[in-house]
Amino acid sequence: MVSGQHTLPSWYYTSVDAMPKHGTVSSLSHNRWRTQMAFSKSVYSFEVKEDTVPGTVVGKVETVFESPTPITYSVQEDDGENLFLLSPVSGEFLLSRSLDFEAQRFYILTVAVQQGDLQVSSVRVYFSVLNVNDNPPLFSQDTFYASLLEDTRVGSCFLSLNVSDKDDSDNGELKLKLVDGDEGTVFFINSAGSLCLNKELDRERQSSYNLTVAANDCVQPMSSQLTSTAHVIVVVNDVNDNAPLFVSAKSVSIPEDTALHSVVMTVHAEDEDTGPNGEVLYYLNSTSSGAFSIDNRGGDVYLEETLDREQVDTLTITITATDRGSPRMATTMNLTVHVEDANDHDPVFSQSTYSLTVREDIPRGTSLFLVQAHDQDTGPNGRVRYMMTQASPFVVDAVRGVITVMDKLDREKDSNYTLSITVVDQGDIPRSATAAISVTVLDINDFAPQFSPETLIVRVMENEEDPSQLKHQLSALDEDLGVNSQLTYFIQKGNSDGLFSITPNGTFQILHSLDREKESLYIVMVIAVDSGLPPLTGTLTVHVMVDDINDNHPEFTEEVYNTIVSEDTPTGTVFAMITASDSDEGVSGELRYFMENPDVPFAIEETSGELFTTEVLDRETVAIYRLTVIGSDKHPTQPLSSSVIVTVLIGDINDHWPQFMNSPYVAYVPTEMAPDECLKVRCQNGGTCIPTQDGYYCHCVPGFEGEKCEQFIDHCRSTPCVQGSCINSQTGFSCHCPFGVSGVHCEEHSYGFEELSFMEFPSLDRRTNLISLEFATVQRNSMLLYNPGGSSSREFLALEILNGAVHLSYDLGSGPVRLQTNKQVADGYFHSITARRIGNMGSLHVDNCTDVENNGFCFSQSDGSSSERTLDIGNSNMTFGGLRTAEFILLHPAQIKTHDFVGCVRNFHVNGILLRPSMALATYNILDRCPRTTVSPCHGNPCKNGGVCHDLWSDYLCECKSPFIGSNCAKETSEEVVLQFNGNDYIEYVIKESFKRDYLLKDLLDDEKEENNKDQTMINIKFKTKDNGVLMFLTGQTGYFVLKIKDRKPVYLSKDTLSGHLSEFTVDSPVADGVWHVLSLFSNGHVTFLALDGKPVLNITDRSMDLTPVSVEKIVLGAALTGDSKVQQSGFTGCMQYFNVTGYTLPVSGHSVTVDIWPSWTLIQSSCISPGVCLPSPCSEIDTARRGCLSGQCQNRW
Missing domain, CATH: 2.60.120.200 (Jelly Rolls)
Incomplete structure (x- = not known):
């Protein structure tokens, strides 16, 4: 546009900052289009997620008119700095790099379309960046610190947790929670993000907490949420909320001669608080401050006054332990001080001199007198022993003080003894005293009369007409004097026929004539008796030997001799022996033989008495001879003789031809003859038939009888075997005797x-x-x-x-x-x-x-x-x-x-x-009879399943292998062997007398046993319980002790029956917790202590008692069977797995070599869930149906 005015731009770019989020907003001022609308939309708007990948098509612009020439798209204005790339042909936008919602949320572009060189139209394109949760929460610091007094009020908030999130909307909303370090939910986080106290604190239980706090945003779904964590250290500061607690022993023993100002014990109390709150100071109660003092800081207790056990043997000190907190907290403890004896007293005899008289014939080993000494000390210091220092026939029992005669006394040698006896105590530095004993020996009749020599031989001729004239004066010597030496003579034995006599003064004479052939020697015992009291005797053996005279005629062995000699016997043949005897001695008893028949063909040998032929004999001439044989002794002057008739038969020989006496001979035969019965009869069982005039008879072999030997002879019919069984046989019988019986007829x-x-x-x-x-x-x-x-x-x-x-x-x-x-x-x-x-x-x-x-x-x-x-x-x-x-x-x-x-x-x-x-x-x-029926009850293998049979002579015992039990090991159990008590059950063990003797013999004979290993006794009980009760009670000759659970802790209580002293010691370790524990007691006569689960916990040496089998009388498991009210407590409730005494696991029933076993009747039940299991397991509170099931056949484990 060309104009004289100022040309204004079509777009204005403005940058705006918004808090708290930061971004850029582009604004374009739109001028009126002067061209025709060519795009399909007047404004394009696109949404793009901030995590869109670069290179992605994020939008497209299109025109609505057709052009005969190519069109081109271009970006006129761009606040994204080429963030979005436009395709000039297709009109598509590609993302050139990553977006960031938190850096810029909106983008505005102006896109123009050209036809050739002509710009047809332009349009605004808006890009909105959509937020994505891509920023985690962020704590202001990684670790937060806070401290609290342990008495901080619950609900107090003490720490603000600062955390932020760059994301917008829900992505930036945060939640905080504790995720670790707060197992007891002691803390919580309120809605404002502050950490607060949820429960009361106890620094003594936990002095600090290391918490982990997590912050997460509120994006949905939850899987898209982002989380961050931070640590919070919370330190709990102490307040004085715990009083000191004493942990040292409550009793101590000290010798009475302990030096003044010595430390007798160090008490110690612990305070769980810290700083001044936990510093402990010690003070003595004013009533205890005289004899003792205490170090306020160290707890050392000092002795300040001299002790005397004989006046006071126990002192009690009240000690207070206080901390230095504000306000202060304190605890008191009564410390019992047992004053042990020191050897500060000499033994004292009941009198300084003793006198006694004894007879000189008092037997060796006789107890004469009892000396007594007393020592005011106790223990070894008060135990005294007696001794004599000089040699004499007397000894003193070292323990009892009994004076005993050990050697024979002789008043003639020593009529008086002065003995010095010393008594010594057993202290480390022994103290002693001495007394004198005067012994006077009284004379007795102690010399018996003595004959010398002790044997006298008196000879007398037999048939002496007046033997009383032959007198012998006997004399014995008695070394005593007076009436003790006045003797009287008697015949003691050997005069049953009254053949001899002796006068009181010793004249021995023969009263009657004697016959040597009746008795050649008489042994007469003569005694000489003195007049003492009691009288003593001496003995003389008189041998009266009767000399022989020729007063007996010879006696032939037979009254008449009958003999046979064959007629053809050669001359000189001996055919008979004529013998006689003469009771006289010497030549009077020697014999010679001769015949009175002069003209016979026989002769006799003078010395031997042999008859022999002198001529050839002819029976047909003389068939018999009658001879007279004379036997005479060889006395030289007056021989005696006897005669005997000898009949000699001449035996025939076949020396003549036979001649018929008649010729002819006529014989008559009966018309009928009896047949041979043996041809028809058969004797049984090996018998033999023999014909007889009347028929036959069977000759039976041994063992059979009857007409045809058909009956077997029963030799046992008369019951000849008294105590055994009879075994019959053909030749007789034999007796089979049971074990222990003997003899042919089993009569022994x-x-x-x-x-x-x-x-x-x-x-x-x-x-x-x-x-x-x-x-x-x-x-x-x-x-x-x-x-x-x-x-x-x-x-x-x-x-x-x-x-x-x-x-x-x-x-x-x-x-x-x-x-x-x-x-x-x-x-x-x-x-x-x-x-x-x-x-x-x-x-x-x-x-x-x-x-x-x-x-x-x-x-x-x-x-x-x-x-x-x-x-x-x-x-x-x-x-x-x-x-x-x-x-x-x-x-x-x-x-x-x-x-x-x-x-x-x-x-x-x-x-x-x-x-x-x-x-x-x-x-x-x-x-009366041997109880054993066989050689061994184990020969039949009564023990099953590998059990070992032990021969008890009249019975047997099976030692079973696991898992078998029962009297014959026939029952199987898979359960652990434990025993359950319900408070009323117990097992009483009485030590067998035989075991005591075995132990005593072994103890006396074992010379190699060292002193420090002597008489060791170890008692172990494995148990579990949740209740108080008595574990074991043991009584002996000098007292008893009890192991029990009181206030959930083991307690050892003992009583000396001689002194009546009762002691109680507590182990500061709870055991009534329902888990297994082993309580052990060890003693060797000098040292005694308790161990719990293998760790020593209590030294009770000062109150030791003798636990050897010789001194122990009874042990009770599960109860205290005593009438002493001071030890009465309920029985044991719980389980016991074993009870072991010095290597022997004491059984609950059956046989034992050590003890007799007496279970309470409540312990023996008749039914069990598991058959054959006498000891139930597991042992639990709900196992009441099986409690205490104890079979009488169950054996112990050795």
Whole structure:
């Protein structure tokens, strides 16, 4: 346009800034078009997303008229700086680069169309950029910090979280939330974006929080939302809201001689607060400040006054622990101080001097007198021991103070003793006292009369007409004086026929004539008795030997001799022996023979009495001879003789031809003869038919009888086997005897010995012991026979089985002799033993072994080297099969190694006398019959499923392999073995006497045991519970203790029954939490402590008690069976998996070598869900249907 006026532009471009968003708005001023409209639209408007990819067609302009010539599109005005490229031909717009809604939201272009060089028309084109959510929220900082007092009020807001988003509209709306670090929902974010407190704070529980806050926009769908996070550190500042708590022990023990100003204990309290709020100061209560003081900061308690346990043995201090907060908080604790004894007192005798009189014949081992000393101290300081410093026949019991005679007294040597006895306490630095004892020995009649020599030989001729004239004066010597040496003589034995006499003054004479042939030697025992009280005797053995005279005629062995000799016997043939005897001695008893018949063809040998022929004999001439033979002794002056008739028959020989006496002979035969019956009869069973005049008879073989031997002879018809079964045979019968019975007719039975059985008989002979018996056992260590001496005697004799072999031991005063065989006899079969002791010679035979080559296997003998020959055991009884009490073990610990026999015995002889239980002085647990029916109850394999059978002699025990249980291991269970208690259940264990004796023997014989390992006892209980209750109760000789749960914690409570002192200790670890725990108690006599789950938690050494089997009497699991009201508490409610005492898992039923088991009746139930499972598992509160199911057949696990 050409004009004289100013030419105005057709478009005006304006840039406008808008806050908070930044962009550019283009505005074009439109002038009136002077050309005809050529575009299809007057205005084009396009929307383009800001994330459109460059190169994309985003719009198109078109014309509405047709042109014969080409048209061209061009951009006249463009505020997008070629952001949109226009195709000059097609009119399409292409995006040349990326858009940004946040930088510019709108674009305006002017597009013209030309036809040739002529511009036809132009049009406005508007591009609107559509927003896309492409900017995440942005926090003002990555980490925010805040601090709060722990008592800040709930709902308080304490931190503003600044966050922004560049996106517009919904894309810029934000939401805040906590995504981490706030598991307890302690905080929340309000609508204003501030962090606020949702719950109360506790700095002691958590002192800081590390929170994560997330901000996200509100674009839909949610998957398109963008999120950013920031961290918030919240520190909780302390306020004084916790009082100090004492964590140190509430009791302490100190010696009474503790030095002044010494630290007796350091108390410690902990305060969970921090800074001054957690700083603890300690103060003593004013009533406690005299004897003790305390370091306010360190907690050290000092002793300020001298202690004296004998006046006050327990002190209580009240200690206050306070913090330095505002306001201050405090806690008090009562500290109990036990004053331990110090050895500050000497022992004191009840009197300074003692005097006593004793007879010189008092037996060795006799207790004479009890001296007593008292020490005011306690424990080892108060335990005293007595001793003597000089050698004397007396000893003192170190513990009891009993004065005992140990050697024989002799008033003639020492009539008075002055003893010095010292008592010493057991303190580290012992204190002692001394007293004097005067002992006067009273004279007694202690010398017995003695004959010298002790044997006298008196000779007398038999048939002496007046033997009383032959007197012998006997004399014995008594070293006593006065009436104790005045003797009277008596004949003690050997004068049953009244042939001898002795006067009171000792004249011995023969009253009647004696016959040597009736008795050639008389042994007469003469005793000399003194007049003392009691009287003593001496013995003389008088051998009266009767000398022979010729007063007996010879006596032939037969009254008449009948003999035969053949007529053709050669001359000199001996055909008979004529013998006689004479009771006289010497030549008076020597015989010679001769005949009174002079003219006979016979002669007799003078010395031997042989008859022989002197001529050839002819029976047809003389068929018989009658001879008179005389036997005479050879006495030189007055021989005596006897005669006897000898008839000699001459035997015929075939020396003549036969001659008929008649000729002819006539015989008559009956018309009928009886037939041979044996041709018709058949004897049975091997019998033989023999014809007889009356018919026949059958001669039967042994075992058959009857007319035709058809009956079998029943030799058992008369029941010949007394206690066994009879087995018949052709030749007789035999008896099959049951186990323990013997003899041809099973008439000999054996006796049964149960646990702790014994028989007592009078003591063994001093000089000779011949012991024989038969026995059967499976016990490899057994006491067969034992005869000890008195309490002070070392002499004894014992027959034992050790490690399955027989041992004989004895001591005659010069040391023990021990004979040992190696043949194993503890196999359940009967074995025989013969033990001999004659003087100092001993031998041992097992099963009739006599072969010297077997020496050491089944035969053993001593060499007889001992100088002593008699067993001087006094009046102590001989015990067989066991001991009456354990006192024998304590009195003579080195003599025997066993104490009991379980088995069967028969044919028990001592010195030829059969000893039966009815003859015993005392018996216990002896059965009339052997209880065992077979060699072994395990031979039939009663234990199933791989179970191991243990022979208990009269019964058996099966040790089952998992998972099998029951008396024969026949029942299977897959359940874990645990036991459940309901508060009323318990199991009582009583320690067996046999186990106590076993332990005592082992303890005494184990010389290699070290002191620090001695008598160790460990008790373990594995349990779980949620309630209080008693776990275990143990009572012994000196007191008892209880392990229980109180206030959910383990408690050890003990009482000394001698002093009445009751102690209670608590473990500060809860166990009533429903999980498994193991509580252990360890003691070795000196140190005792508790452990929980393998960690030591409590030292209770000061209150230790003896837990060895010898001292423990009873253990109760699950309850406290005592009448003491101070320890009464409900029983245990919960589960126990095992209860172990020193390596032994105590069973809940069945057999045990250690204890007798007595479960409460409530624990034994009749039904279980799982058959055969005696101990239910799992153990739970809902498992009430199976609670406590305990089968009587269930066995323990060893």
